[in-house]
Amino acid sequence: MGPFIALALNGFREARRNRVTLLVAIFALAMLMSTTLVLEITVGTFDRVITDVGLGAMSLMLVLLAIFLSSGLISREIERRTIFLMVSKPLSRGAFLVGRLAGNMLTVTVLQLLMAALFFAMMSFYESPISPAHLAAVGMLWFELWVLSAVGFLMSSFSSQMVSAFVTVSVYFAGHLSSDIYKLASKSESGAIQALGKAVYYVLPDLSRFNYRPHATYYAPVTSSELLSAAAYGMAFTGVLVALAVVLFNRRDFR
Amino acid sequence: MDSPSPIEIRNLSKTYRLGFLMNRQVRALQSLDLSLMPGQVYGLLGPNGAGKSTTIKILLNLVQPSEGEARLFGLPPSDREARRRVGYVPENPAPYEYLTGREFVTLSGRLNGLSGKELDDRVSEVLGMVQMTRAANLQIRRYSKGMVQRVALAQALVSKPALLILDEPTSGLDPVGRRQIRDLILEERHRGTTVLFCTHIIPDVEALCDRVAVLVGGRRVREGSVAELVSAQTTHVEMTVEGLPLEHIQAMGITLEMARPLENRVLLHVRESDAQPLLKHVLEQGGRVTQLHPARFSLEELFLRALEEAKQGPVGGEIS
Structure with a gap:
Protein backbone atom coordinates (compact mmCIF):
# COMPACT_ATOMS: atom_id res chain seq x y z
CA MET A 1 0.00 0.00 0.00
CA GLY A 2 1.54 3.30 -1.10
CA PRO A 3 1.62 6.46 1.00
CA PHE A 4 -1.22 8.01 -1.02
CA ILE A 5 -3.62 5.13 -0.37
CA ALA A 6 -2.49 4.98 3.27
CA LEU A 7 -3.46 8.63 3.69
CA ALA A 8 -6.79 8.21 1.91
CA LEU A 9 -7.75 5.17 4.00
CA ASN A 10 -6.66 6.99 7.12
CA GLY A 11 -9.00 9.88 6.23
CA PHE A 12 -11.85 7.39 5.94
CA ARG A 13 -10.91 5.81 9.27
CA GLU A 14 -10.89 9.27 10.88
CA ALA A 15 -14.43 9.94 9.69
CA ARG A 16 -15.58 6.51 10.84
CA ARG A 17 -14.00 6.91 14.29
CA ASN A 18 -15.59 10.35 14.59
CA ARG A 19 -18.95 8.66 13.98
CA VAL A 20 -19.71 10.49 10.74
CA THR A 21 -21.39 7.30 9.52
CA LEU A 22 -24.23 8.06 11.94
CA LEU A 23 -25.50 10.31 9.15
CA VAL A 24 -26.65 7.21 7.28
CA ALA A 25 -28.77 6.17 10.25
CA ILE A 26 -30.25 9.69 10.43
CA PHE A 27 -30.98 9.51 6.70
CA ALA A 28 -32.68 6.14 7.09
CA LEU A 29 -34.78 7.49 9.93
CA ALA A 30 -35.72 10.59 7.92
CA MET A 31 -36.75 8.42 4.98
CA LEU A 32 -38.79 6.09 7.15
CA MET A 33 -40.61 8.91 8.93
CA SER A 34 -41.27 10.87 5.76
CA THR A 35 -42.66 7.90 3.84
CA THR A 36 -44.94 7.01 6.73
CA LEU A 37 -46.17 10.60 6.83
CA VAL A 38 -46.43 10.89 3.05
CA LEU A 39 -48.54 7.74 2.86
CA GLU A 40 -51.02 9.39 5.21
CA ILE A 41 -51.33 12.76 3.49
CA THR A 42 -50.71 12.38 -0.23
CA VAL A 43 -53.03 11.07 -2.86
CA GLY A 44 -51.56 10.23 -6.25
CA THR A 45 -48.29 12.16 -5.84
CA PHE A 46 -46.48 9.63 -3.68
CA ASP A 47 -43.74 8.92 -6.26
CA ARG A 48 -42.87 12.59 -6.60
CA VAL A 49 -42.86 13.24 -2.88
CA ILE A 50 -40.71 10.24 -1.98
CA THR A 51 -38.23 11.27 -4.70
CA ASP A 52 -38.20 14.88 -3.49
CA VAL A 53 -37.75 13.95 0.16
CA GLY A 54 -35.18 11.21 -0.49
CA LEU A 55 -32.99 13.13 -2.89
CA GLY A 56 -33.41 16.38 -0.94
CA ALA A 57 -32.37 14.80 2.36
CA MET A 58 -29.47 12.99 0.72
CA SER A 59 -28.27 16.16 -0.95
CA LEU A 60 -28.61 18.31 2.19
CA MET A 61 -26.80 15.84 4.45
CA LEU A 62 -23.99 15.11 2.03
CA VAL A 63 -23.46 18.77 1.13
CA LEU A 64 -23.22 19.68 4.82
CA LEU A 65 -20.88 16.76 5.42
CA ALA A 66 -18.66 17.66 2.46
CA ILE A 67 -18.45 21.28 3.64
CA PHE A 68 -17.73 20.26 7.24
CA LEU A 69 -15.06 17.73 6.32
CA SER A 70 -13.28 19.72 3.62
CA SER A 71 -13.27 23.12 5.33
CA GLY A 72 -11.41 21.72 8.33
CA LEU A 73 -9.24 19.32 6.39
CA ILE A 74 -5.95 21.24 6.52
CA SER A 75 -6.75 23.95 9.05
CA ARG A 76 -7.54 21.28 11.68
CA GLU A 77 -4.20 19.60 10.98
CA ILE A 78 -2.47 22.94 11.52
CA GLU A 79 -4.44 23.93 14.62
CA ARG A 80 -3.89 20.52 16.25
CA ARG A 81 -0.25 20.48 15.10
CA THR A 82 -0.62 17.04 13.53
CA ILE A 83 0.75 18.61 10.33
CA PHE A 84 4.34 18.59 11.67
CA LEU A 85 4.45 14.81 11.87
CA MET A 86 2.91 14.39 8.43
CA VAL A 87 4.53 17.01 6.20
CA SER A 88 8.00 16.09 7.48
CA LYS A 89 7.57 12.56 6.11
CA PRO A 90 9.17 11.62 2.79
CA LEU A 91 6.21 12.50 0.62
CA SER A 92 5.49 15.67 -1.33
CA ARG A 93 3.12 18.23 0.08
CA GLY A 94 0.96 17.79 -3.01
CA ALA A 95 0.68 14.04 -2.36
CA PHE A 96 -0.23 14.73 1.27
CA LEU A 97 -2.95 17.21 0.25
CA VAL A 98 -4.46 15.07 -2.46
CA GLY A 99 -4.28 11.99 -0.21
CA ARG A 100 -6.23 13.84 2.48
CA LEU A 101 -8.82 15.03 -0.07
CA ALA A 102 -9.12 11.50 -1.42
CA GLY A 103 -9.82 10.31 2.15
CA ASN A 104 -12.60 12.86 2.43
CA MET A 105 -14.10 11.89 -0.86
CA LEU A 106 -13.88 8.20 0.02
CA THR A 107 -15.93 8.95 3.15
CA VAL A 108 -18.48 11.02 1.24
CA THR A 109 -18.70 8.38 -1.51
CA VAL A 110 -19.26 5.48 0.88
CA LEU A 111 -21.98 7.41 2.72
CA GLN A 112 -23.60 8.42 -0.55
CA LEU A 113 -23.60 4.81 -1.76
CA LEU A 114 -25.23 3.67 1.47
CA MET A 115 -27.83 6.44 1.33
CA ALA A 116 -28.53 5.77 -2.36
CA ALA A 117 -28.95 2.05 -1.64
CA LEU A 118 -31.43 2.88 1.12
CA PHE A 119 -33.27 5.33 -1.11
CA PHE A 120 -33.64 2.94 -4.02
CA ALA A 121 -34.58 0.10 -1.67
CA MET A 122 -37.32 2.28 -0.24
CA MET A 123 -38.56 3.20 -3.72
CA SER A 124 -38.60 -0.48 -4.74
CA PHE A 125 -40.40 -1.40 -1.54
CA TYR A 126 -43.18 1.08 -2.33
CA GLU A 127 -43.10 0.05 -6.02
CA SER A 128 -42.26 3.58 -7.06
CA PRO A 129 -40.69 3.57 -10.54
CA ILE A 130 -36.97 4.35 -10.79
CA SER A 131 -36.05 6.31 -13.92
CA PRO A 132 -32.65 7.18 -15.45
CA ALA A 133 -33.20 10.68 -14.04
CA HIS A 134 -33.10 9.22 -10.52
CA LEU A 135 -29.71 7.67 -11.23
CA ALA A 136 -28.54 10.89 -12.86
CA ALA A 137 -29.63 12.93 -9.83
CA VAL A 138 -27.62 10.70 -7.47
CA GLY A 139 -24.61 10.52 -9.82
CA MET A 140 -24.46 14.24 -10.48
CA LEU A 141 -24.73 14.99 -6.77
CA TRP A 142 -21.42 13.13 -6.44
CA PHE A 143 -19.72 15.58 -8.84
CA GLU A 144 -21.26 18.52 -6.99
CA LEU A 145 -19.76 17.14 -3.77
CA TRP A 146 -16.34 16.97 -5.43
CA VAL A 147 -16.56 20.63 -6.44
CA LEU A 148 -17.77 21.76 -3.01
CA SER A 149 -15.10 19.70 -1.26
CA ALA A 150 -12.44 21.23 -3.49
CA VAL A 151 -13.67 24.75 -2.59
CA GLY A 152 -13.55 23.94 1.14
CA PHE A 153 -10.21 22.24 0.70
CA LEU A 154 -8.68 25.23 -1.14
CA MET A 155 -9.91 27.63 1.54
CA SER A 156 -8.71 25.28 4.26
CA SER A 157 -5.16 25.34 2.88
CA PHE A 158 -4.73 28.97 3.94
CA SER A 159 -7.53 29.96 6.35
CA SER A 160 -9.32 28.78 9.48
CA GLN A 161 -12.12 26.21 9.49
CA MET A 162 -14.70 28.89 10.30
CA VAL A 163 -13.73 31.07 7.34
CA SER A 164 -13.45 28.07 5.03
CA ALA A 165 -16.88 26.79 6.02
CA PHE A 166 -18.46 30.24 5.62
CA VAL A 167 -16.95 30.75 2.16
CA THR A 168 -17.89 27.23 1.04
CA VAL A 169 -21.51 27.63 2.17
CA SER A 170 -21.62 30.98 0.36
CA VAL A 171 -20.18 29.38 -2.78
CA TYR A 172 -22.83 26.65 -2.52
CA PHE A 173 -25.68 29.14 -2.60
CA ALA A 174 -24.05 31.50 -5.10
CA GLY A 175 -23.04 28.54 -7.26
CA HIS A 176 -26.65 27.45 -7.59
CA LEU A 177 -27.54 30.97 -8.69
CA SER A 178 -24.52 31.73 -10.90
CA SER A 179 -26.24 30.81 -14.19
CA ASP A 180 -29.26 32.93 -13.18
CA ILE A 181 -26.93 35.81 -12.33
CA TYR A 182 -25.31 35.42 -15.75
CA LYS A 183 -28.66 35.40 -17.55
CA LEU A 184 -29.95 38.42 -15.61
CA ALA A 185 -26.74 40.39 -16.14
CA SER A 186 -26.70 39.66 -19.85
CA LYS A 187 -30.12 41.31 -20.15
CA SER A 188 -28.78 44.52 -18.57
CA GLU A 189 -27.99 47.48 -20.83
CA SER A 190 -24.92 48.31 -18.73
CA GLY A 191 -21.70 46.81 -20.07
CA ALA A 192 -20.19 46.81 -16.55
CA ILE A 193 -23.04 44.73 -15.14
CA GLN A 194 -22.81 42.32 -18.06
CA ALA A 195 -19.06 41.93 -17.43
CA LEU A 196 -19.66 41.46 -13.71
CA GLY A 197 -22.28 38.79 -14.39
CA LYS A 198 -19.86 37.03 -16.70
CA ALA A 199 -17.05 37.22 -14.15
CA VAL A 200 -19.27 35.78 -11.40
CA TYR A 201 -20.33 32.98 -13.73
CA TYR A 202 -16.77 32.00 -14.62
CA VAL A 203 -15.25 32.37 -11.16
CA LEU A 204 -18.01 30.56 -9.28
CA PRO A 205 -18.84 26.95 -10.04
CA ASP A 206 -22.15 26.55 -11.84
CA LEU A 207 -23.64 24.06 -9.40
CA SER A 208 -27.06 24.11 -11.08
CA ARG A 209 -25.47 21.94 -13.79
CA PHE A 210 -25.37 19.08 -11.29
CA ASN A 211 -28.95 19.44 -10.10
CA TYR A 212 -31.04 16.67 -11.66
CA ARG A 213 -33.48 16.41 -8.77
CA PRO A 214 -36.31 18.19 -10.67
CA HIS A 215 -35.75 15.78 -13.60
CA ALA A 216 -36.14 12.85 -11.21
CA THR A 217 -39.22 14.30 -9.54
CA TYR A 218 -41.01 14.83 -12.86
CA TYR A 219 -39.51 11.78 -14.61
CA ALA A 220 -38.03 14.08 -17.25
CA PRO A 221 -35.62 12.66 -19.82
CA VAL A 222 -31.86 13.20 -19.46
CA THR A 223 -29.26 12.90 -22.21
CA SER A 224 -25.91 11.26 -21.75
CA SER A 225 -24.09 14.13 -23.50
CA GLU A 226 -25.54 16.55 -20.97
CA LEU A 227 -24.39 14.33 -18.11
CA LEU A 228 -20.92 13.81 -19.53
CA SER A 229 -20.44 17.52 -20.08
CA ALA A 230 -21.52 18.30 -16.48
CA ALA A 231 -19.24 15.56 -15.11
CA ALA A 232 -16.27 16.85 -17.14
CA TYR A 233 -17.02 20.39 -15.98
CA GLY A 234 -17.11 19.23 -12.34
CA MET A 235 -13.84 17.34 -12.54
CA ALA A 236 -12.10 20.19 -14.40
CA PHE A 237 -13.27 22.74 -11.84
CA THR A 238 -12.13 20.44 -9.03
CA GLY A 239 -8.76 19.93 -10.70
CA VAL A 240 -8.12 23.66 -10.96
CA LEU A 241 -9.06 24.25 -7.31
CA VAL A 242 -6.88 21.37 -6.09
CA ALA A 243 -3.93 22.61 -8.18
CA LEU A 244 -4.36 26.07 -6.65
CA ALA A 245 -4.49 24.56 -3.15
CA VAL A 246 -1.27 22.62 -3.82
CA VAL A 247 0.52 25.76 -5.06
CA LEU A 248 -0.56 27.74 -1.96
CA PHE A 249 0.26 24.86 0.40
CA ASN A 250 3.72 24.37 -1.12
CA ARG A 251 4.64 27.99 -0.33
CA ARG A 252 3.45 27.84 3.24
CA ASP A 253 5.67 27.91 6.34
CA PHE A 254 4.55 25.78 9.29
CA ARG A 255 5.85 27.64 12.31
CA MET B 1 34.81 9.49 -1.19
CA ASP B 2 33.59 10.64 2.24
CA SER B 3 29.90 10.18 2.91
CA PRO B 4 28.13 13.55 3.15
CA SER B 5 27.51 15.05 6.54
CA PRO B 6 24.08 14.18 8.01
CA ILE B 7 23.47 17.91 8.53
CA GLU B 8 25.29 20.78 6.89
CA ILE B 9 24.02 24.31 7.47
CA ARG B 10 25.65 27.33 5.86
CA ASN B 11 24.78 30.97 6.56
CA LEU B 12 21.18 30.07 7.34
CA SER B 13 18.80 32.95 8.10
CA LYS B 14 15.06 33.15 8.52
CA THR B 15 12.88 36.21 8.80
CA TYR B 16 9.17 35.64 9.29
CA ARG B 17 6.70 38.09 7.80
CA LEU B 18 3.74 38.45 10.10
CA GLY B 19 0.49 40.40 10.32
CA PHE B 20 -2.47 40.66 7.97
CA LEU B 21 -0.43 42.65 5.42
CA MET B 22 2.74 40.62 6.11
CA ASN B 23 4.51 43.89 6.89
CA ARG B 24 5.85 42.95 10.32
CA GLN B 25 9.16 41.16 10.21
CA VAL B 26 10.59 38.96 12.92
CA ARG B 27 14.12 37.61 12.57
CA ALA B 28 14.25 34.07 13.92
CA LEU B 29 17.66 32.97 12.69
CA GLN B 30 20.79 34.81 11.61
CA SER B 31 23.69 33.43 9.58
CA LEU B 32 23.80 30.06 11.29
CA ASP B 33 26.57 27.57 10.42
CA LEU B 34 26.41 24.03 11.70
CA SER B 35 27.87 20.69 10.73
CA LEU B 36 27.22 17.27 12.23
CA MET B 37 29.46 14.24 11.95
CA PRO B 38 27.85 10.80 11.51
CA GLY B 39 27.07 9.14 14.84
CA GLN B 40 27.25 12.36 16.80
CA VAL B 41 24.68 13.49 19.37
CA TYR B 42 24.44 17.23 18.85
CA GLY B 43 22.53 19.54 21.15
CA LEU B 44 21.04 22.88 20.26
CA LEU B 45 20.78 24.74 23.52
CA GLY B 46 19.00 28.04 23.90
CA PRO B 47 16.17 29.89 25.59
CA ASN B 48 12.70 30.17 24.06
CA GLY B 49 12.81 32.10 20.79
CA ALA B 50 16.50 31.36 20.21
CA GLY B 51 15.86 29.86 16.76
CA LYS B 52 16.26 26.18 17.70
CA SER B 53 12.88 25.03 16.41
CA THR B 54 13.18 27.21 13.30
CA THR B 55 16.49 25.51 12.47
CA ILE B 56 14.88 22.10 12.85
CA LYS B 57 11.83 23.08 10.80
CA ILE B 58 14.04 24.30 7.96
CA LEU B 59 15.85 20.95 8.03
CA LEU B 60 12.50 19.17 7.69
CA ASN B 61 11.16 21.37 4.89
CA LEU B 62 8.43 22.74 7.17
CA VAL B 63 9.82 26.27 6.85
CA GLN B 64 11.67 27.83 3.93
CA PRO B 65 14.89 29.72 4.72
CA SER B 66 15.20 33.40 3.82
CA GLU B 67 18.94 33.05 3.11
CA GLY B 68 21.62 30.37 3.17
CA GLU B 69 21.19 26.66 2.78
CA ALA B 70 20.62 23.50 4.78
CA ARG B 71 21.50 20.02 3.55
CA LEU B 72 20.65 16.55 4.82
CA PHE B 73 23.12 13.91 3.66
CA GLY B 74 24.17 16.34 0.92
CA LEU B 75 20.61 16.84 -0.34
CA PRO B 76 18.21 19.76 0.15
CA PRO B 77 15.46 19.13 2.74
CA SER B 78 12.83 19.38 0.02
CA ASP B 79 14.25 16.14 -1.43
CA ARG B 80 12.13 13.20 -0.28
CA GLU B 81 15.11 10.85 -0.35
CA ALA B 82 16.86 13.05 2.20
CA ARG B 83 13.83 13.05 4.52
CA ARG B 84 13.44 9.27 4.13
CA ARG B 85 16.60 8.91 6.26
CA VAL B 86 15.30 11.17 9.02
CA GLY B 87 13.09 10.46 12.03
CA TYR B 88 11.52 13.50 13.64
CA VAL B 89 9.77 14.17 16.94
CA PRO B 90 8.37 17.71 17.15
CA GLU B 91 7.93 19.72 20.33
CA ASN B 92 4.68 18.62 22.01
CA PRO B 93 4.02 15.99 19.34
CA ALA B 94 0.42 15.61 18.24
CA PRO B 95 -0.26 12.27 16.56
CA TYR B 96 -3.79 11.60 15.27
CA GLU B 97 -5.80 11.04 18.44
CA TYR B 98 -8.41 8.83 16.80
CA LEU B 99 -5.75 6.23 15.97
CA THR B 100 -4.24 3.72 18.35
CA GLY B 101 -0.53 3.91 19.00
CA ARG B 102 0.05 0.88 16.78
CA GLU B 103 -2.04 2.32 13.95
CA PHE B 104 -0.19 5.62 14.08
CA VAL B 105 3.24 4.01 14.00
CA THR B 106 2.05 1.77 11.15
CA LEU B 107 0.82 4.81 9.21
CA SER B 108 4.20 6.48 9.73
CA GLY B 109 5.95 3.36 8.48
CA ARG B 110 3.77 3.29 5.38
CA LEU B 111 4.49 6.95 4.66
CA ASN B 112 8.17 6.03 4.90
CA GLY B 113 7.72 3.34 2.28
CA LEU B 114 7.56 0.24 4.51
CA SER B 115 4.95 -2.44 3.90
CA GLY B 116 3.88 -6.00 4.61
CA LYS B 117 5.56 -8.19 7.20
CA GLU B 118 8.62 -5.95 7.38
CA LEU B 119 6.36 -3.09 8.49
CA ASP B 120 4.41 -5.21 11.01
CA ASP B 121 7.60 -6.59 12.55
CA ARG B 122 9.26 -3.20 12.74
CA VAL B 123 6.16 -1.60 14.33
CA SER B 124 6.11 -4.26 17.05
CA GLU B 125 9.85 -3.86 17.56
CA VAL B 126 9.79 -0.07 18.03
CA LEU B 127 6.71 -0.19 20.24
CA GLY B 128 8.66 -2.61 22.40
CA MET B 129 11.69 -0.34 22.39
CA VAL B 130 9.62 2.56 23.77
CA GLN B 131 7.80 0.23 26.20
CA MET B 132 4.41 0.81 24.63
CA THR B 133 3.51 -2.74 23.66
CA ARG B 134 0.78 -3.04 26.29
CA ALA B 135 -0.87 0.28 25.45
CA ALA B 136 -0.36 -0.05 21.69
CA ASN B 137 -3.99 -0.86 20.96
CA LEU B 138 -5.47 2.03 22.94
CA GLN B 139 -6.55 5.20 21.15
CA ILE B 140 -3.98 7.96 21.50
CA ARG B 141 -6.60 10.32 22.97
CA ARG B 142 -6.38 8.15 26.12
CA TYR B 143 -2.61 8.45 26.44
CA SER B 144 -0.71 10.49 29.03
CA LYS B 145 1.83 13.05 27.82
CA GLY B 146 4.68 10.63 28.41
CA MET B 147 2.95 7.90 26.39
CA VAL B 148 2.32 10.32 23.51
CA GLN B 149 6.01 11.28 23.58
CA ARG B 150 7.04 7.62 23.45
CA VAL B 151 4.70 6.86 20.54
CA ALA B 152 6.06 9.91 18.75
CA LEU B 153 9.55 8.51 19.26
CA ALA B 154 8.40 5.11 17.99
CA GLN B 155 7.04 6.64 14.77
CA ALA B 156 10.36 8.44 14.30
CA LEU B 157 12.31 5.19 14.76
CA VAL B 158 10.10 2.94 12.65
CA SER B 159 12.03 3.52 9.42
CA LYS B 160 15.45 2.94 11.09
CA PRO B 161 16.57 6.51 10.41
CA ALA B 162 20.22 7.44 10.05
CA LEU B 163 19.41 10.82 11.60
CA LEU B 164 17.04 11.54 14.49
CA ILE B 165 15.83 15.11 14.97
CA LEU B 166 14.19 15.72 18.31
CA ASP B 167 12.65 19.03 19.36
CA GLU B 168 12.48 19.31 23.16
CA PRO B 169 12.06 15.53 23.55
CA THR B 170 11.97 15.55 27.35
CA SER B 171 10.10 18.76 28.07
CA GLY B 172 7.08 18.33 30.32
CA LEU B 173 7.95 14.74 31.24
CA ASP B 174 8.30 13.41 34.76
CA PRO B 175 11.76 12.17 35.86
CA VAL B 176 10.96 8.58 34.88
CA GLY B 177 9.75 9.60 31.43
CA ARG B 178 12.79 11.82 30.94
CA ARG B 179 15.10 9.00 31.92
CA GLN B 180 13.43 6.63 29.45
CA ILE B 181 13.74 9.07 26.58
CA ARG B 182 17.36 9.79 27.46
CA ASP B 183 18.14 6.06 27.54
CA LEU B 184 16.53 5.62 24.13
CA ILE B 185 18.65 8.42 22.67
CA LEU B 186 21.76 6.78 24.10
CA GLU B 187 20.72 3.42 22.62
CA GLU B 188 20.32 5.06 19.24
CA ARG B 189 23.77 6.60 19.55
CA HIS B 190 25.20 3.14 20.23
CA ARG B 191 23.52 1.96 17.03
CA GLY B 192 25.35 4.71 15.14
CA THR B 193 22.38 7.01 14.60
CA THR B 194 23.19 10.70 14.40
CA VAL B 195 20.99 12.70 16.76
CA LEU B 196 20.22 16.41 16.69
CA PHE B 197 18.09 17.59 19.53
CA CYS B 198 17.17 20.95 20.86
CA THR B 199 16.36 21.69 24.45
CA HIS B 200 16.68 24.20 27.20
CA ILE B 201 17.19 21.44 29.80
CA ILE B 202 20.90 21.62 30.55
CA PRO B 203 21.29 18.28 32.40
CA ASP B 204 20.00 16.53 29.24
CA VAL B 205 22.72 18.20 27.19
CA GLU B 206 25.40 17.25 29.71
CA ALA B 207 24.16 13.65 29.83
CA LEU B 208 23.72 13.09 26.10
CA CYS B 209 25.62 15.43 23.81
CA ASP B 210 28.96 15.04 22.10
CA ARG B 211 28.76 18.61 20.86
CA VAL B 212 26.62 21.60 21.69
CA ALA B 213 25.74 24.87 20.02
CA VAL B 214 24.27 27.62 22.16
CA LEU B 215 21.80 29.78 20.24
CA VAL B 216 20.60 33.14 21.48
CA GLY B 217 18.39 35.49 19.51
CA GLY B 218 18.82 33.49 16.34
CA ARG B 219 22.64 33.52 16.50
CA ARG B 220 25.12 30.84 17.46
CA VAL B 221 27.07 32.26 20.39
CA ARG B 222 29.04 29.16 21.48
CA GLU B 223 29.91 25.85 19.88
CA GLY B 224 32.01 22.89 20.95
CA SER B 225 32.00 19.71 22.97
CA VAL B 226 30.63 20.02 26.50
CA ALA B 227 34.15 19.42 27.88
CA GLU B 228 35.67 22.07 25.58
CA LEU B 229 33.05 24.61 26.44
CA VAL B 230 33.41 24.25 30.17
CA SER B 231 37.22 23.82 30.24
CA ALA B 232 37.63 26.89 28.08
CA GLN B 233 35.88 28.76 30.83
CA THR B 234 38.10 28.04 33.88
CA ARG B 296 35.05 25.87 36.06
CA PHE B 297 31.81 27.23 34.89
CA SER B 298 29.08 24.66 34.80
CA LEU B 299 27.27 24.43 31.48
CA GLU B 300 24.41 26.26 33.13
CA GLU B 301 26.67 29.15 34.15
CA LEU B 302 28.15 29.16 30.67
CA PHE B 303 24.69 29.28 29.17
CA LEU B 304 23.63 32.15 31.41
CA ARG B 305 26.81 34.06 30.62
CA ALA B 306 26.20 33.56 26.88
CA LEU B 307 22.69 34.92 27.37
CA GLU B 308 24.02 37.97 29.19
CA GLU B 309 26.66 38.59 26.52
CA ALA B 310 24.11 38.26 23.76
CA LYS B 311 21.90 40.85 25.46
CA GLN B 312 24.73 43.35 25.11
CA GLY B 313 25.05 42.77 21.35
CA PRO B 314 22.57 42.68 18.48
CA VAL B 315 20.01 39.89 18.77
CA GLY B 316 17.10 38.59 16.75
CA GLY B 317 13.49 39.48 17.25
CA GLU B 318 11.21 42.03 15.73
CA ILE B 319 13.02 44.18 13.20
CA SER B 320 10.22 46.27 11.72
Missing part, protein backbone atom coordinates in the same frame (compact mmCIF):
# COMPACT_ATOMS: atom_id res chain seq x y z
CA THR B 235 37.46 30.88 36.26
CA HIS B 236 40.28 30.31 38.75
CA VAL B 237 42.33 27.63 40.50
CA GLU B 238 41.51 26.77 44.09
CA MET B 239 44.49 25.70 46.24
CA THR B 240 44.67 24.60 49.87
CA VAL B 241 48.12 25.06 51.49
CA GLU B 242 49.32 23.71 54.85
CA GLY B 243 52.55 24.48 56.71
CA LEU B 244 52.97 28.08 55.55
CA PRO B 245 51.43 31.20 57.09
CA LEU B 246 49.44 33.51 54.80
CA GLU B 247 52.01 36.31 55.16
CA HIS B 248 54.69 34.07 53.57
CA ILE B 249 52.47 33.28 50.65
CA GLN B 250 51.52 36.93 50.13
CA ALA B 251 55.24 37.81 50.11
CA MET B 252 55.79 35.58 47.06
CA GLY B 253 54.55 38.40 44.80
CA ILE B 254 51.78 36.40 43.12
CA THR B 255 48.37 38.03 42.82
CA LEU B 256 45.91 36.19 45.02
CA GLU B 257 42.31 36.63 43.99
CA MET B 258 41.18 35.33 47.34
CA ALA B 259 43.10 34.28 50.44
CA ARG B 260 41.41 32.94 53.56
CA PRO B 261 43.31 31.61 56.59
CA LEU B 262 41.56 28.62 58.10
CA GLU B 263 42.39 26.64 61.27
CA ASN B 264 45.72 25.11 60.17
CA ARG B 265 45.69 25.83 56.44
CA VAL B 266 45.13 28.61 53.90
CA LEU B 267 42.55 28.57 51.11
CA LEU B 268 43.67 30.44 48.00
CA HIS B 269 42.12 31.40 44.65
CA VAL B 270 44.55 32.36 41.89
CA ARG B 271 44.34 32.90 38.16
CA GLU B 272 45.01 29.75 36.10
CA SER B 273 48.25 31.26 34.76
CA ASP B 274 49.51 31.91 38.31
CA ALA B 275 48.80 28.43 39.61
CA GLN B 276 52.07 26.77 38.50
CA PRO B 277 54.43 29.52 39.88
CA LEU B 278 52.53 29.57 43.18
CA LEU B 279 52.67 25.80 43.47
CA LYS B 280 56.44 25.89 42.85
CA HIS B 281 57.02 28.61 45.48
CA VAL B 282 54.91 26.85 48.10
CA LEU B 283 56.77 23.56 47.65
CA GLU B 284 60.18 25.28 47.63
CA GLN B 285 59.39 26.98 50.93
CA GLY B 286 58.37 23.75 52.62
CA GLY B 287 54.65 24.12 52.38
CA ARG B 288 52.29 21.29 51.44
CA VAL B 289 49.51 21.57 48.85
CA THR B 290 46.69 19.35 50.06
CA GLN B 291 44.10 20.34 47.45
CA LEU B 292 44.34 21.80 43.98
CA HIS B 293 41.57 22.02 41.40
CA PRO B 294 40.48 24.33 38.63
CA ALA B 295 37.09 25.94 39.26
